[in-house]
Amino acid sequence: MLLEVRDLQVEFRTRDGVAKAVNGVDYAVDAGETLAVLGESGSGKSVTAQAIMGILDMPPGRITGGEILFQGRDLLKLKEDERRRVRGAEMAMIFQDALSSLNPVLSVGDQLGEMFVVHRGMSKKDARAKAVELMDRVRIPAARERVKDYPHQFSGGMRQRIMIAMALALEPALIIADEPTTALDVTVQAQVMELLAELQREYHMGLILITHDLGVVADVADRIAVMYAGRIVEQAPVHDIYKAPAHPYTRGLLDSIPRLDQKGQELYAIKGLPPNLMHIPPGCAFNPRCPMARDVCRTDVPPLYEVGDRRTSACHFWTECLNG
Amino acid sequence: MVDPILEVGGLVKHYPLTQGILFKKQVGAVKAVDGVDFTLHKGETLGIVGESGCGKSTVAKMLVNLERPTQGLIKYKGEDITKLSGKALKSVRRNIQMVFQDPYTSLNPRMTVGDIIGEPYDIHPEVAPKGDRRKKVQDLLDVVGLNPEYINRYPHQFSGGQRQRIGIARGLALRPEVIVADEPVSALDVSVQAQVINLLDRLQSEFELSYLFIAHDLSIVRHISDRVGVMYLGRIVEIGRDAEIYDHPTHPYTQALLSAVPVPDPEAREHRERIILTGDVPSPTNIPSGCRFRTRCWKAQERCALEVPALAVPAEFRHTSGPAAHDSACHFAEEKQVVPAEETE
Numbered sequence: 001m002l003l004e005v006r007d008l009q010v011e012f013r014t015r016d017g018v019a020k021a022v023n024g025v026d027y028a029v030d031a032g033e034t035l036a037v038l039g040e041s042g043s044g045k046s047v048t049a050q051a052i053m054g055i056l057d058m059p060p061g062r063i064t065g066g067e068i069l070f071q072g073r074d075l076l077k078l079k080e081d082e083r084r085r086v087r088g089a090e091m092a093m094i095f096q097d098a099l100s101s102l103n104p105v106l107s108v109g110d111q112l113g114e115m116f117v118v119h120r121g122m123s124k125k126d127a128r129a130k131a132v133e134l135m136d137r138v139r140i141p142a143a144r145e146r147v148k149d150y151p152h153q154f155s156g157g158m159r160q161r162i163m164i165a166m167a168l169a170l171e172p173a174l175i176i177a178d179e180p181t182t183a184l185d186v187t188v189q190a191q192v193m194e195l196l197a198e199l200q201r202e203y204h205m206g207l208i209l210i211t212h213d214l215g216v217v218a219d220v221a222d223r224i225a226v227m228y229a230g231r232i233v234e235q236a237p238v239h240d241i242y243k244a245p246a247h248p249y250t251r252g253l254l255d256s257i258p259r260l261d262q263k264g265q266e267l268y269a270i271k272g273l274p275p276n277l278m279h280i281p282p283g284c285a286f287n288p289r290c291p292m293a294r295d296v297c298r299t300d301v302p303p304l305y306e307v308g309d310r311r312t313s314a315c316h317f318w319t320e321c322l323n324g
Numbered sequence: 325m326v327d328p329i330l331e332v333g334g335l336v337k338h339y340p341l342t343q344g345i346l347f348k349k350q351v352g353a354v355k356a357v358d359g360v361d362f363t364l365h366k367g368e369t370l371g372i373v374g375e376s377g378c379g380k381s382t383v384a385k386m387l388v389n390l391e392r393p394t395q396g397l398i399k400y401k402g403e404d405i406t407k408l409s410g411k412a413l414k415s416v417r418r419n420i421q422m423v424f425q426d427p428y429t430s431l432n433p434r435m436t437v438g439d440i441i442g443e444p445y446d447i448h449p450e451v452a453p454k455g456d457r458r459k460k461v462q463d464l465l466d467v468v469g470l471n472p473e474y475i476n477r478y479p480h481q482f483s484g485g486q487r488q489r490i491g492i493a494r495g496l497a498l499r500p501e502v503i504v505a506d507e508p509v510s511a512l513d514v515s516v517q518a519q520v521i522n523l524l525d526r527l528q529s530e531f532e533l534s535y536l537f538i539a540h541d542l543s544i545v546r547h548i549s550d551r552v553g554v555m556y557l558g559r560i561v562e563i564g565r566d567a568e569i570y571d572h573p574t575h576p577y578t579q580a581l582l583s584a585v586p587v588p589d590p591e592a593r594e595h596r597e598r599i600i601l602t603g604d605v606p607s608p609t610n611i612p613s614g615c616r617f618r619t620r621c622w623k624a625q626e627r628c629a630l631e632v633p634a635l636a637v638p639a640e641f642r643h644t645s646g647p648a649a650h651d652s653a654c655h656f657a658e659e660k661q662v663v664p665a666e667e668t669e
Contacts, residue, residue, distance in 0.1 A: 040513040155604045185375035186540065187601045190584035194600060212514055215586030219593060238590045256518035257588050258547035263566075266525065267547065269518035273483050 001069075002206040003052070003091075003174055004028045008066035010047050010230075013059060019277040021047045023230040024066070026304070029206040031173065034197075036209045036217040036238070038253075039227035040274055045210045048227075049176045052208075053093050054083045071173070089119050092167035094196075096179040098159035102151040108135070108162050109147035115169040134165040138195060157188035161195065168199060174206045181216065193220060214257060218242060223310070226250050229275050229285035232304075236311040246313035246322045248290050284316070292317055327402065328363035329534050330387070330420075330502055335360040335396035337382050341609065355608045356382040358558035360396075361635065364502065369528065369535040371549030371566070373542055373581070377605055379558040380538045384506045387536065388422045389413065400502075418448050421500040425507035427487030431479040437490055438475035441465070444497040451498055464493040467530075469523060485516035492523065496531070504536045509544065521548060542585050546570055554578045557616045558608060560635060564650030572647040574638060574657040577617045583662040597662065615655065623656050631655065 010022035022044040029035045039045040050056040052068055054075065068075040070091065075083065095101040103111055112134055113127030122130070128147065135143035138161040140154075151159055160180060167175055177196065181189040197220055200207050211217060217224055218238065225235045226249065234247035245251040255268040272289040275281055281288055287297040296316055304312045307322065315321055338353040357379040364370050372380045385391040387398060389405070397404050405416045424430035431440055441461045445452045452460045462472035468489040479487055488508060495503055505524070509517040521544060527533060539545050545552060546566050553563040554577065562575040573579045580599040587596065601620045606612055615633050618624040638657035641649040648659040 040515060157604055185605075186542075186584045187375065187580055188604070189586075190598065190600055193586075194598075213586065214514070214588040218588045218590040219586045221590075242588070242590050253514060254588070256515060258521075258543045263547060266522050267518040269522055270515040271519075273485065273516070274513065 001028050002031045002033075002071065003208075004069040005048065005052065006067045006069065008048060008051060008068065009064045010044070010051055010056065010061060011064055012061050017278045020280060021061075021230055021277055022051070023280070025227070025230070025232055027225045027232060027235065029174065029208055031206050032200070032204045034200065034207045034209055034220055034222045036211060036221035036224045037227060038211060038214070038217055038224055040212060042229075042274055042277060043227040044230035045227050046178055047230075049093070049178055049208065049210055053091065053176060054087055055093070085119075088115060088172070089170045090172050091174040091176065092170070092172045094160075094163050094167045094175065094177040094180045096182050098156065098163045098183075099151060101163060102159065104151055107148050107150055108154070112147075112162070112166055112169060115166065119170055130169070134169055135162070137168070137199075138162070138165045140165075156184055157192060160184060160188075160192050164192070164196060164199070168203070171203055172205065174208070175200070176208045176210070178210045179212070180209070182211070182213070189216075196220075214253060226253075229280050230277065231285065231314060232312075233286065233314045234312065236308070240308065240311060244322050244324070246307045246311070246318045247286075247315045248292050248317075248321050249286050251321060252289075252291075284314070292320065329366050329401060330364040330536075331397070331399040331402075332363070332383075332387075333361050333397040333399070335383065335386060335398065336394045337379070337386060337391060338394045352609050355558050355611055357386070357393075358608075358611065360555075360558070360560055362553055362560065362563060364534050364536060366501070366534055367528070367532050368551070369537055369549045371545035371552040372536065372538045372555060372560075373540060373545050373552060374555030375540065375581075375605060377557075377608065378555040379608075380555050381506050383555075384422065384504045384536065384538055387502075387504050388420055389417055390422075414447070418451070418498045419500045420502045420504065421495040421498060423488075423491050423495045423503060423505040423508045426511050427484055427491050428511070430491055431487055433479055436476050436478055437465070437482075440479070440490060441493045441497055444494065448498055460497070461493075464496060467496065467527070468493045469519075483516075484512050485519060488512060488520055489523065492520075492527070496527065499531070500533070502534045502536065504538070506538045507540070508537075510539060510541065517544070524548065542570075542582065554581065557605060557611055559616065559653070560651075561617065561654070562650070562652045563635070564652075565647075568647045568650045571661060572650075572659050573662065574641070574648055574650075574652040574659050575617075575654045576621050576623055576656075578652075579660050579662045580620075599662070615653070617654075625656070627655055 005025055005027050008022055008025045012019040012021055025048050037045045109128055109131045112131035116122040116127040116130050132143050132147050140161055181192050221238045223237050224241050225232045228249050234250045252270040270289055283298045283300055284302050287293040302314045302316045304314050305318050307313045307318050335357055337357040338355050340350045341352040342348040343351045374380050386393050393406050398406050400416055438461050441464055442457050445457050465472045470489055509520050537548055549566050552566050552569045553560045556577050562578045580601050583599045603620050606619055612619050614630050615628040618628040633653040633655050635651050635653040637649050638652055
């Protein structure tokens with residue numbers, strides 16, 4: 001296994017109290033595999049990714065438990081300078097908003113080249129040549145001329161390609177893409193997702209794709225982890241989950257997608273709101289919104305049930321859910 | 325056919341680009357909207373889809389008079405509202421209200437919910453006499469599914485979905501006939517989007533509202549719209565009933581747009597044809613000659629650079645009554661099904 005996250009727990013101490021952002025997350029990614037982490041805002045999907053990358057703001061964030069095994073080593077036990085060598089070289093991250101993630105006062109060539117200067121000790125000239133090569137690789141037209149341009153001179157799609165180039169620069173074994181196409185238009189999103197999938201195949205990388213878009217997930221993922229209130233409520237191979245979800249939250253999300261045969265009818269809507277992370281409901285965090293909730297759901301936190309091959313669900317009544 | 329409630333003809337909005345500080349001289353223009361026509365009937369929903377920068381939000385702003393058109397007509401019940409001012413404008417504006425995209429920035433954080441929803445009554449006191457207002461606001465809160473007791477709370481005490489309900493209540497306050505909704509759910513979480521869509525649907529039948537529904541999420545637009553217009557670089561390139569556009573698109577841009585939308589069904593992954601467009605949308609300061617889509621179109625020929633295609637039923641479909649016979653601005657329009665076939669109706 002390339003990456004294994006075990007029972008990860010993260011909290012944020014704020015003036016108003018402790019927000020429990022991640023409450024025992026387990027997931028694993030293999031080389032060449034795409035794991036989609038699906039969740040709404042505040043579900044803890046990005047915080048988990050930041051903890052893996054080691055870019056969590058601490059304080060106010062605090063990792064209170066768990067381990068992150070990357071190629072067998074527990075990243076949480078590494079010293080900061082060791083961690084820095086892993087970051088960028090062995091795992092890299094692609095952010096949602098390329099414009100605010102790139103440095104506006106450095107040319108894209110300098111930013112891409114910096115990776116090689118810092119991690120590989122290359123000369124500036126060689127690094128520049130590498131930068132051009134990378135920009136070609138992610139199909140930025142006229143890379144040789146544009147390497148001197150600044151981020152604001154590129155369109156949104158092109159900027160996201162530069163982010164991808166930067167993440168790929170040192171050929172990491174794992175890429176974490178946090179909503180990489182959310183800020184893009186659909187036609188550009190299709191270009192970027194295709195590029196990402198192609199490069200992943202070529203380099204045989206593990207990919208964690210963080211998103212809230214059920215369509216993107218269906219398009220590219222091998223497996224899905226659905227997060228709710230800091231926990232993974234269901235994890236399964238992609239085909240299984242769309243066919244028969246084993247958790248009522250997943251079912252609710254799938255049912256609320258407008259379908260053709262429902263035109264003119266009311267859409268299914270999950271009632272209520274995602275919980276406040278400072279006051280997560282006792283028992284199953286989803287119980288106040290769940291149509292299947294019973295007494296036990298209000299008192300007992302559901303364990304992760306094995307519901308099939310590499311498939312888990314955190315619902316007391318998963319069999320019922322699975323059978324519709 | 326009954327007269328349309330809203331009729332838009334040749335609508336243009338150009339923002340001038342100037343050079344020089346003292347002696348400003350115009351060196352060009354951002355052609356945000358460059359000739360848009362459509363009609364909206366009572367009780368109907370017209371969806372407008374398109375990518376960012378295509379001018380859909382500018383159209384919305386002109387309809388509610390937040391921007392003055394450079395050219396063109398906007399007729400509300402037969403009367404051109406672009407020339408109105410003063411009292412006449414004020415009374416028309418009452419009937420066309422807007423719901424904004426971002427419920428975080430479109431509500432004043434220093435006003436209570438009651439003041440926000442009731443503010444339209446300060447401008448149009450004829451709708452609600454002073455003593456009546458509190459009751460009216462509470463009714464509105466109830467209508468949009470919020471607890472009427474929340475009237476004294478501030479926007480930050482609400483979640484995104486609830487704030488959008490407040491924005492909708494404000495839009496409804498003056499009992500308008502037309503609501504222009506610019507991306508009303510795109511800032512919301514997936515599980516909350518459906519709630520707001522259902523609310524909009526319910527309000528439409530309850531108050532006989534007409535919606536101009538602008539969004540980039542094609543599946544939501546299809547769900548809520550009777551007709552759909554597709555915009556590209558300031559123009560509508562194809563418009564028709566929802567099934568015509570989604571199941572029988574004839575314009576290559578519509579086909580590419582539809583094929584690019586990820587389908588939430590992993591089984592569809594293998595057997596769907598994807599049209600991946602090359603390049604980016606051209607700058608609206610420098611629109612290509614002829615057909616504005618030709619720089620990204622795989623069908624483009626010489627004619628496309630010379631002649632601007634008109635938005636009309638293409639000649640080859642003119643004599644058929646099938647679903648392909650709807651307005652499409654392409655010289656080489658042809659029907660193509662791009663979304664995996666699903667049972668209709």
